[in-house]
Amino acid sequence: MRMKLFLGRPRLAVTILGATALALYAFGLGGARPTQTTEAPKPRVTASKPTVKTIVEWDRYTGRFSAVESVQLRARVSGYLTDIHFTDGQLVKEGDLLFTIDRRPFELAVSAAEAERRVAESAVALARQELSRAQSLRKIGVAEEVYEQRLAALRQAEARLAAAGAALDRAKLDLEFTNVRAPVAGRIDAHAVSVGNLVNGGDSNATLLTDIVSLDPIRITFDVDQEAYLRYMHGGSDGGRPSLRDARNSVRIALSGDADFTRSGELDFVANQIDRDSATIRLRAIVDNKDLSLVPGLFARIEIAGTGAHRAVMIPDEAISVDQASHVVFVVDRGNAERRTVTLGPIVDGLRVVRSGVGPDDLVVTSGSQNIRAGQAVAILEAAPSAVSKRADAGGRTLSQ
Known part of the structure; x- marks a missing residue:
């Protein structure tokens, strides 16, 4: 009889523990509050308005110096x-x-x-x-x-x-x-x-x-393609830029290793026909050479004004991405990222000219665009004001208005 009582007590203990666990589990399920869903943080980007200023766009070519006078004795x-x-x-x-x-x-x-x-x-x-x-x-x-x-x-x-x-x-x-x-x-x-x-x-x-x-003055000759020639002539006829043949267009020159175009000259000759083989036309400029450092045969980079002075929208080059054959930027519109296809021009004063796709009042994403997608809500880390409009003088430098 004692043996039966001894064997029955463990069974009773197990039964009581199980009932207690079930009661606690049921209590927990019945008293737990619904779990809340946490939103993912918005990607942070840096954005600013484009810089708008008056500029002159310069086309760049490679030229070679030649002597004004060369005589074999x-x-x-x-x-x-x-x-x-x-x-x-x-x-x-x-x-x-x-x-x-x-x-x-x-x-x-x-x-x-x-x-x-x-x-x-x-x-x-x-x-x-x-x-x-x-x-x-x-x-x-x-x-x-x-x-x-x-x-x-x-x-x-x-x-x-x-x-x-x-x-x-x-x-x-x-x-x-x-x-x-x-x-x-x-x-x-x-x-x-x-x-x-x-x-x-x-x-x-x-x-x-x-x-x-002869060394002073010295000439530099360079070739431009026929499309550029027609653009120069059209710009001269409508007053957008100096006439290619009737005015002494200014040119800027930089030697190998020069960071800036520190020398200048004036266009003094335009060939009378387009070369049939290369579809280019030859131009020549006269350059002062007081220090006699320039010698015939030396190569140099040369720039000529491709447009007249005009207002341009400009953004940092790092804001631009390449998507197949297109250039795109992200613009923040009402807190969401909007993808824009843009048409680009040259770099002027360290900024890229944007011909279409971005307006002067748009907030352009300049940093963090690799982490966002079109239509996604973003948080602007910094919204820099647009740069003060400036006007470029004839030498390509800018003067504050």
Whole structure:
């Protein structure tokens, strides 16, 4: 009997514990409050209004410098080179003596030509005397034939005198050509012939002595495509920009390694036709080169005004994304992100010109656009005011209004 009681007590305890657990579970279910759903936080973005200011858009090309004057010095007379009067690579002025060819043969030629001229002068004087006597005898019945012969003799003597004078001038000119002088100012190249060499002159096979290129001012040439040319001409006709042919358009120049376009020049030539092979037209500008740092053959970047001054909407380049072949930005409209397709222009003063798709009063997302999608509610972390409108001067710099 005791054994049965002992075995029954555990069963009773288990039964009581189970009933208690069920009661507690039921109480918990009956008294629990409904669980509330927590909203996801809105993506945070930085947005600001575009900068609006008056600008001039500049088109960029690659140009190459060339000398205004470039001369190859060749001998005009033949002879042995006796002197070189310059240092290779130095600057020379117009008229500076550069080379001397042996002058002695040409001095002798001048002396001989002077002697021939004196002989011709004597012949003319004698012919005039004989003509004068014939004219005096003509009055007392001397034959007319004698007078005419004397007159013809005088004319022949005068012609020989003129020929002797021309020969003397030529001899003096050849003597002058033995001194080779700089025809233009500029920088001279190395001498191509050393002292003691025989040089040939006077024809197409004349010996090349050296060459000279002018440096200040200097020219830069560049090619623009036909679409740009038509745009420039159209802008000149409607007054939007200076006329390409009738006005001296300004250009800006930057050398390799330059961060800014620190040099300037003026357009002075436009070719008269489009190149058939490349569909481009050649333009040329004249540039000051006071420091003589620019040399012919040097490449440079060159900018020319592509438009007249106009008001432009501009945004930071980092606000723009690429979607396949389109450029897009996000705009915050009534707290929601709106996706806009935009048409872009060049970068001016560090900002990208937007031709269409964004207005001056839109809030453009400049940071955080990679975390949002169209139609999504966003939280603006910073809403910067639009920049003060500015006006660009002719040099591309901006002046506050």
